[in-house]
Amino acid sequence: MLKLAVVGGGPSAVCVVDAVARHLTHDTPVEITVFEPGPNLWQGQAFQSDGDEVLANVPMVAMSARTWDRRDGVNWMLEQGLDEFAADDVFPPRWLVGRYFQYAAGRTVAALPATGSALRVQPQTVRALVMGENRLWARGDDWSAGPFDHAVLCPGGPPPSDPYRLTGAAGYIHVPYPLSRSLAEVPAQAKVGIVGSGLTAVDIVMALHARDHQGPIALVSRNGLLPAVRGPLKQHDPLHLTVPRLEAIAAEKGELDLTDVIALARAELGDAGADTAVIAEDVAEAAPVVQRLRDELDRAVRDRDPGWTMLRDTLVACGQDAWYLLRDEDKVRVRARHQTLMRLCCPMPPVNAARLLELFETGQLGLCPEVQSIKPISGRGFHIQAARDVIVDVVIAASTPAKRQLAPAAAPQVTALVSQGLAVPHPFGGVRVDRTTSRLISRRGVAHKRLHALGDITHGAYLFTFGLPVLAARADCIARDITATTQHVQRAGEPAERDQHAPTLPS
Template sequence: MDIAIVGGGAAAVGLLDALAAVEEGETGTITVFEPSAHLWRGRPYGPDLDAVRVNAPPAIMSIRHGDFGHYAAWLGERGNAHRDELLGQPLVPRALYGDYLAHTAEKALAALGEAGRLVRVVADRVTEVMRSGVRLVLRTEDTGEYDATHVVLCVGTGTPPDLYGLAGTGSSDGRAGFTSDPYPLADTLDHVDDGDEVAVIGSGLTAVDVVVSLAARGHTGRITLLSRSGVLPYVWQRPIDRRPRHLSAERVTELHRARAGNVGLDDLIGLLRAELADVGEDFDTFAAELLATAHGDPVRRLRCQIEAIDDSRIGRRMLQEAVHTVGPYAWRLLPESDRARLRRHLRTATSVASPMVPVNATTLMRLLDSRQLVIVPGIRAIERVNGRFRVHGADHGENGADGVINAVNPAPHAVPDAARQLVGSLVGTGLATLHPSGGVLPADPRLHVVGDLMGGGSVITASIPGVAAQAFRAAQALRTP
């Protein structure tokens, strides 16, 4: 069996690690195609500022499926220098997490080589996959051709959208203009003067990264978060030693069997209600707090959440864990009407499922209290006028900025710009189809997808645990095609 892995980021690392664990006596080649200079790290975990941190505790950042201590064991004493005292957990720079991914990949490659696999890395971008009898032929940008029996797409998340049509409005003098993709922030912020007025489009985790990185560099100018919703991410709470008793994949499977495949959103809500009832918490109060997310004052909510980092209530913790562990499985069982209900609350769901770390939350709170940072919701338009940017808000009149940094996250399951030609060839040859809600579905058993590009999945972008689980399933399928 000859396997071609298209992409060399976290999804590819998870797949290689899983293949090294399950393969016994397999022969053939494994070829990884990755044109980036930052092999194994992907877009998020390449070299960058130390202020750009991993945004989750170590227990849910393991790229090895089922081994929650894998990353923590690798990190060891190195984590002590990056401990978030409010969370009680090490939160390291993302570049250090990239070292973990690279270490895991290299160990997997060595193990696969010792087991008889010929493993190679090709620093080129795949543009086409064609049928050739029982095999598949991959063509690259540099006109290379490689054949394989199976192809696995590990191309990462989509490209940040340009919601206000600002592409091409960069500055000719090297100073701040419009930045379409902020990463790596070390490069982006080199073009920002300390006193510049900076507008950041978005208010999610990427926007938080931009603001915290500006603060770490001693920025003195005004920073404005521009957002249609104005909703900030929630804040991580200290982990507790409690596993779900009701809201688990096993219980969802039981319901699925008992009800002849009919599992709805109300069933999942019932499981969460049971979790809270076990500890005497009121579900209706918890649900009301969640539903108020899109309407309340984001500054007041942030302050309350910082105060609740040590709160003993389990509701948010249980929901966050379930979104990433049960969510991808349960989503595929829900009727379309229930999926539509959840999509209407996408901004709230994303805010809860992907919270910011306390050390970043306290930085935002300090900047908000000093009025150096302001949040402007209801943005209608942004235009460049006389070398500056004019921002039109629904309720706040006009604001100005010297530079604009795009921190809008790609839509779930969006196709990255660099992979559009490849996906087009897969659809054109009948190897894949496009899902109506985004992403790609394999139409041939020789094609597999690992990561957020997989169509038909949850509206929440795949997390590291989700990617690791997909990689594990793909490795199992490749072992017994």
């Protein structure tokens, strides 16, 4: 029986175990052990139970755990009698999407015994994966488990950053989710400062409004950029901006540069009848923020131009490969515009945009850009020094740095793998992985056949490491690779597994 360790039990793990069940268990029984110490098994932090106002940022049709069945989540909604959330123009509550992930994992668990396979969950924190005699062991503070034939690391992302070192200060909320709990003690008249102005900040504003918050709210950030507004889904089969075309250019030239990607994108936009001037205007960010929000909302509601919607959907399919193949000089250039890129490529639902606009127009919500410092005031409250100084009662973290840090749970795992030469840190963060298989790259520059990584831990190798279509597609590739490796080992007649004891980490 093949033994697989999955480190992390969020939505990425759901995609992995479902894909493994599809590709591998027909020929080889599998024992899957999922290590997840947290309370939100299969849901992760983002999709845990919360208020109805905390919405997914895409419709349900883009939330399938199965890359081979795009409507799996939609069909579950319909089976539950939740037809109103299954439509392509509706953004379901995020907790409801979390219920779908629980269902998808439960479906896999129930189906495995028929193939002689099984899945168990270990509510323990993995501190290290250790290689010994061509097998892997999972180790915690005072325990070890194994041996395993393969391991997939998908430990999830870090909490919001604390650039102003406010942790521990009275009135500071560092972990906002679930918002139903973190905002419960915020007085209705309190002056609230939200550090950040991206999608998490939007969630916080929506949750405050749902609680009939009366006090002023300030979005505090260095750039003062809001997420773009998501337009209607478009059906588009790309001809230019595709993985095979990117691979062909990289093979022909020996590298892929940004001008190549832009040329392919222009050709794709031209075929779709999009106005490239609209794209250029959005990238330039010349209009005032609130006016830009109003224009983008109008464009999304009226469905006036397919450009951004088509481009975003196309990048879901090939964006990770484009980034991986891109030369490092151009990656640096793109990363310099990180906030702009995140704003445009990670848009918010129109219903949230409309609410934000209303709050801006009433004066309850304001932007506080060019922030320089946030300091606690003696007694209670905070002084925000920015383009306009603000005094607030409560500060809520909602920011993510351009160079992401590893999640607290992932950091010791990566340290242990690096110390054994089984992984190499990526200069942009995370670990190096093979583009097509998601295998970890070892110190020798070889893709390790027994170790794979998925999600936030790969945030240097890839630019976008989130979004269910991306995660499901990578999980499917991982499952195919494990299947191919297993079949190769079986044909080669590898000796049967012997009794083993967990090895120790190198000093």
